[in-house]
Amino acid sequence: MTSWLDDFDTRLAELDAAGLTRRRRVVLPAAPAEASSTRLIVDGEILLAFCSNDYLGLAGHPALVDALCAGAREFGVGSGASPLVSGHSAANASLERELAAFVGLPRALYFYAGYGTNIGIVPALVGAGDALHSDALNHACLIDGARLARASIHRYAHADLDALDAALAARPARRQLVITDAVFSMDGDVADLRALLALCERHDALLLIDDAHGFGVLGPQGRGALAAAGLTGTNASRRVLYMATLGKALGVAGAFVAGNDVLIEWLLQKTRSYIFATAAPAALAQSLRASLRLVEADDWRRTHLQALIARLKRGLAGLPWTLTDSPTPIQPLIIGGNREALAVMEGLRERGLWVPAIRPPTVPEGSARLRITLSAAHRDEDVDRLTGALHDIARRA
Template identity: 70%
Template sequence: MTEPAPSWLDELPAHLQALDAAHLLRRRRVVRPLGDGYLSVDGERLLAFCSNDYLGLAGDPALVAAACEGARHYGVGSGASPMVSGHSVANAALEEELARFVGLPRALYFYAGFATNASVIPALVGEGDALFSDALNHACLIDGARLSKATIHRFAHADLDQLGRQLAACTARRKLVLSDAVFSMDGDVADVPRLLHLCEQHDALLLIDDAHGFGVLGPQGRGTLAQFGLVGATASRRVLYMATLGKALGVAGAFVAGDATLVEWLLQKTRSYTFATAAPALLAEALRASLRCVERDDWRRARLAELVGVLRQRLHAGLAGTGWRLLDSPTPIQPLIVGDNATALALMDGLRQHGLWVPAIRPPTVPAGTARLRIALSAAHSVADVERLADTILALSPRPSQNPQEPTA
């Protein structure tokens, strides 16, 4: 009997073993929220610093009540694409409120953030066009760029001089610049005014992904564009603003906002909008309640700012000489760079043994050699929580050595 030909599927176990050997195998955890910043992680109660629920709204009673009332009124599913019968009264009201909140003419509500960027970009540019992308952009922007089939020009992170040279040398008629507003793994904020200036100089469109700034930055949490004063009467038709609704707003989904004609084009041409089932109305109702909380509750952003200050003050001095470093970030994203994958995993495990949950971030999510803990702060945390985290990190950090050849304790 003839032996079956070898299959590439037979190689997968070895590839998985190689990932594990390189400390790159990812493992899911089963979690349950417990309130006040705590999670049950595989059945263990841990104080978590890993959630993008920056304002502590995900379990807020007002949002829960709005979702329950929405379910009673609309049911639990939308039943169809927004272009068929899925665009409910609640979804339409949410779009109007989002546009008004961010100070832009019109908004379009999507069921998921990744799908938004992955399909909006191909709706804007295609083969023969040019696309310019920051080297540290999120994966959804990268995938959307690849799907568009436009010529991709990658510029070094935040190097707008290089971007300017690339734009000046480009002969394509249609040009699109992509950038995170707040970079998800470093926590720094893009120079949006200068990005817009370059786009105005070179007849380009600017797509800003404010997933981690919306709800946190700007007056009343209106986002990074509002922080830079680029909304309302000063809004530019060259800016398309995208933000997710599952982070600071605590629910799910995403939206894009901008010039009304541009948004209408996206409604007509974005495949993930046309061919996907619309988000349920119960989520839209929860988001409408969340928007009211974001606008009203300045204490949430004030607490975040206080917590950022406490963490940075404690860690900056304490980590001197250890080889670990806290990146400069004014946002709730506070990355602690430790270097290699094994060290990051060991630190993660050490924190877990002390009742703290801060998952390690490794390549390919971040560049090789920059494995880190991505500390994410939330208004659900207290000052004492952050002090506990900082003190435990310092206790687990390597001791500074006067002689780099001497082993550390």
């Protein structure tokens, strides 16, 4: 008698045949700490990498390393318990206050991971009988949070605010929640947050924004997409919850959600992924506090990053593939087919460059791409090397 467990071999073979098999690689830094996300040893080979979300080049910064070590010496390595038992250290509390002040919102709640944040806070906000409106290109953690909520899900076409307006106006439920990425992770475009908030104001809805890829990069002093839209401080709305991750531009790990005191208190009381998970270690919070100070002070990192983005766009002109219109460090180059994208990725690897091929189901069928990500740790000559290699590959295709 055969078992359904035997099917996994066949199903893995089907993934491979479709060009959808994914592979983990063991990596080591191949450069000084501050450039550790751009030069990596991959399977024993030194590669110039354009695949990290370390947008400001802070992941290996000495100030963060020193703060982490000092925090471990003071607080130990683990937190030992959930935040509502004994895991909420003085360092975590200070980080929450500093994050709230930095993004110009009344209060913040610090989580151990971005994915764990969204899959917890969405079900804490709406449930069965409520309505949830989700952009079609939202990140998986928002999608999974929506599914866990068991609300009625209305998926609107990417950035189609007319469709969202109509869905909200239909008033499928008294409690309505709109969830959106601020910067869409596979396309790099930025949501129109002011227009989204206006719709929520008109239709008595709550707006949850995931700014994983904008926090630290966009807005004055890197305060994020919400600040860039002018919706913080005295312009902050009680209808907005702002979530951002801390393992990308800030170079460490974790996430937070910020908003008015009542909403944050509700999330503290009702978010299962906060209540029942071990708190993030205090040493990480200390490292994040050091990172936050650098993000605020070092405008040159964002200035350099914008110059690199412009240089990349110029260098990619004339290629047979489509570069999306992104103002962010995420610069996707649409190849099309899965195997074609893998072939371009392999061609770059042969030339000492690492740029990942992103394929379905992460992106729609027929839109496999190279997800080029830039960091302030990259140099002008790094970008030129990448664009030159892509032109060479295109000529030989």
